[in-house]
Amino acid sequence: MTKKFKYRPSYVLLLLGIGGIIASTKLFKVVGMDEVGFSFLVAVFGLGSLALGITFLIQFVSHFGSEDLKITEDHIEIPGSWKKKTILNFKDIRNIDSLDSWDRVIRISSKVGIYSIDGKLMKRNDFNEVKEILMSKI
Numbered sequence: 001m002t003k004k005f006k007y008r009p010s011y012v013l014l015l016l017g018i019g020g021i022i023a024s025t026k027l028f029k030v031v032g033m034d035e036v037g038f039s040f041l042v043a044v045f046g047l048g049s050l051a052l053g054i055t056f057l058i059q060f061v062s063h064f065g066s067e068d069l070k071i072t073e074d075h076i077e078i079p080g081s082w083k084k085k086t087i088l089n090f091k092d093i094r095n096i097d098s099l100d101s102w103d104r105v106i107r108i109s110s111k112v113g114i115y116s117i118d119g120k121l122m123k124r125n126d127f128n129e130v131k132e133i134l135m136s137k138i
Contacts, residue, residue, distance in 0.1 A: 001072070001073060002070055002071070002072045003070070003071045003072075003129075003133070004068040004069070004070050005068060005069040005070075005071075005122055005126040005129070005130060006068055006069075006122065006123070006126065007063075007066055007067070007068055007069040007079050007121050007122055008063065008064065008066065008121060009059065009060050009063040009064060009120075009121055010120070010121075011060075013056045013057075013059050013060040014056075014057070014060045016052070016053070016056040017053045017054070017055075017056035017057030017060060018053070018057075019053065020049045020050065020051075020052045020053020020054070020056060021049075021050060021053040021054070021057075022053075023046075023049045023053070024046045024047070024049040024050035024053060027042050027043075027045055027046035027049065028043070028046045030042050031043045031046065062081035063079075063081055063121060065083060066079040066080070066081070066083060066085075067079045067083075067085060069117065069122070069130065071130065071133055071134075074089060074090060074091075075087055075088060075089045075090060076088050076090070076134070078108075078115055078117060086115055088108065088110055088112070088115065090137045090138070092110045092111045092112060093108055093109070093110045093137075093138055094109050094110055094111065095108075095109045095138075096108055096109075096134055096135065096138055097109065103119075103120075104118070104119025104120060104127060105117065105118055105119060106119070106130070106131060106134065108134070117130065
């Protein structure tokens with residue numbers, strides 16, 4: 001039995017990234033038109049919105065082409081950013097943390113290292129089903 005769950009970013013990240021870049025260009029047009037203090041303040045907000053826009057775009061692009069999260073009888077395949085994936089055997093998993101946290105992240109500590117499953121990249125029902133399956137396997 002293999003269960004697959006979509007593990008993709010929301011298009012909200014794309015819209016936020018494009019919006020941040022557009023807002024920064026609008027803010028940079030105002031710089032130098034008025035007083036020095038006001039121009040400095042607008043430039044700081046412009047740089048901030050540019051940085052946020054680029055960050056959101058990088059998050060979207062890095063997870064966009066990732067594969068699905070797969071759970072089989074004996075292991076779980078967790079897709080990572082930039083098409084990296086981690087295969088964890090259930091017998092190697094030591095502990096599962098942060099199941100009911102505010103950020104919807106499952107942290108899995110194993111013999112190899114600590115890995116996380118981000119709930120923001122999944123539908124809420126799929127995320128809850130993954131939690132239930134992991135708790136039943138451990």
